[in-house]
Amino acid sequence: MRNRTRILVTSLIIIFGQILSGALPAHSVEFGQDATGDPNAVKVGGGSGFLYSERIIITVAHVIEGAGVAYWESNGRIYNPGIVSIAGQRWYGVKKVLIPSTYVKPDYRNNIIIDDIAILVLREDIPLTKKAVLATEEQMQRFVKEKSKVELVGYGITDGSQRSSLSFINNRSPNKLTSTLISPDAVVEFYKQYPNVDSNKINKPGVYGIVQHRELQQSHICDGDSGSVFFVEENNVRYVLGTTGLGLINNNCPPPQYDYPSPSMSWIDPNSKLQDLLKTAEKIVAEDKKIELANAEELRFWKELAAKQEADAKLKKTTITCLNGKLVKKVTAVKPKCPAGYKKK
Numbered sequence: 001m002r003n004r005t006r007i008l009v010t011s012l013i014i015i016f017g018q019i020l021s022g023a024l025p026a027h028s029v030e031f032g033q034d035a036t037g038d039p040n041a042v043k044v045g046g047g048s049g050f051l052y053s054e055r056i057i058i059t060v061a062h063v064i065e066g067a068g069v070a071y072w073e074s075n076g077r078i079y080n081p082g083i084v085s086i087a088g089q090r091w092y093g094v095k096k097v098l099i100p101s102t103y104v105k106p107d108y109r110n111n112i113i114i115d116d117i118a119i120l121v122l123r124e125d126i127p128l129t130k131k132a133v134l135a136t137e138e139q140m141q142r143f144v145k146e147k148s149k150v151e152l153v154g155y156g157i158t159d160g161s162q163r164s165s166l167s168f169i170n171n172r173s174p175n176k177l178t179s180t181l182i183s184p185d186a187v188v189e190f191y192k193q194y195p196n197v198d199s200n201k202i203n204k205p206g207v208y209g210i211v212q213h214r215e216l217q218q219s220h221i222c223d224g225d226s227g228s229v230f231f232v233e234e235n236n237v238r239y240v241l242g243t244t245g246l247g248l249i250n251n252n253c254p255p256p257q258y259d260y261p262s263p264s265m266s267w268i269d270p271n272s273k274l275q276d277l278l279k280t281a282e283k284i285v286a287e288d289k290k291i292e293l294a295n296a297e298e299l300r301f302w303k304e305l306a307a308k309q310e311a312d313a314k315l316k317k318t319t320i321t322c323l324n325g326k327l328v329k330k331v332t333a334v335k336p337k338c339p340a341g342y343k344k345k
Contacts, residue, residue, distance in 0.1 A: 029222060030159060030221070031217045033219070034173055038082040038153045038176070039081055040081055040130055042057060043086065043169060046169055047059065047225065048063075048156065048174075048226065049227045050227070050228055051126060053132070054125035054128045055285045056120070056121060056281045057078055057120035057122065058118075058119060059120060059226075060116045060118055061116050069099070073097055076094030077094070082174060085171045086171075092126055094121070097120055098118065098121070098277045100115040106246075111201055111248055116243070116245070117243055119281045121284050121285060132238040134275055135239040139239055140208060140241065147180050148181065148232045149178055149233075150231070150232055152179075152229065152244065153175070153228060154174060154221075154244070155172055155224055155225065156223050158175055158222065159222070160222065177220070179212060180211075181230075181232075182208065183208065184206055191249070194249060206269070209265050211265055213263045221264070222253035223253070226244055230244070230266070240274075241271070242268040242271050243274070245266050245267045247266055249264055315334055318334075320336045321344070322342035323345050324342045324343070
């Protein structure tokens with residue numbers, strides 16, 4: 001028990017020290033697989049995001065608040081998914097940022113994370129090759145029962161020793177985490193192995209979990225992955241479970257010189273807030289596309305009218321007078337010509 005307590009306390013001290021020193025309290029995949037070319041993973045500031053539809057990006061609020069909503073809505077850029085470097089890549093402007101009114105800046109010291117989600121609405125489409133939908137509660141329960149493979153793809157560091165390189169996210173490849181989903185009841189059971197954890201802090205109804213066994217060198221979240229989402233892929237469709245999150249036992253991939261043989265837990269909150277934001281974002285996109293369609297129709301009308309007028313002008317008949325001595329003949333045609341023996345007057 002003393003060893004477990006020491007592991008937990010020391011682990012949390014490291015996390016808090018990183019937060020106080022200004023390091024990003026984001027996550028990334030340690031012991032993950034290279035996921036270059038992933039069709040949904042995108043870079044978002046110093047963190048990550050998930051291309052949910054052609055114009056909708058799922059991420060987390062604490063990644064956005066670094067530069068601020070106003071900055072993102074005027075200068076925010078998203079690049080194509082799955083890339084390594086942004087150099088020479090086409091970018092897509094951010095039109096709108098949606099964050100729940102109930103969001104509170106995360107208090108990692110006390111493990112208080114409230115509605116840390118955000119949606120970015122783009123000004124134009126990013127080509128989408130992998131469809132994504134929000135998983136229903138029934139599907140979440142089935143994924144638990146069937147032990148379905150849970151995945152997450154993010155742009156963070158892959159080892160705690162790389163923390164000084166967080167600023168170079170624009171030149172990093174995405175990495176994939178694989179795990180399984182456990183039920184809210186199993187989350188409570190998981191924490192029973194840590195008797196000194198305040199039970200009130202895990203009394204969150206409906207919270208699913210993902211256990212990552214760092215001591216077994218299985219894929220594990222680290223820094224820079226905040227904003228990526230956990231998903232289960234079936235029949236070429238990605239079912240979104242929720243965004244990255246912290247649990248009470250989380251060593252956040254410390255540098256190699258530290259040894260913490262305890263597993264880490266990510267919480268997946270009920271996604272009702274995410275669902276509400278997605279509905280709002282979809283309405284914005286639908287209205288934008290409606291306006292764009294109307295503008296395109298108007299442009300098409302004027303182009304067709306101009307083309308018709310030009311064609312009519314070319315087809316307009318004219319009349320010329322032709323002379324042959326005292327003989328006079330008038331010729332009317334699109335391109336009138338005098339008959340043989342006649343000259344145009």
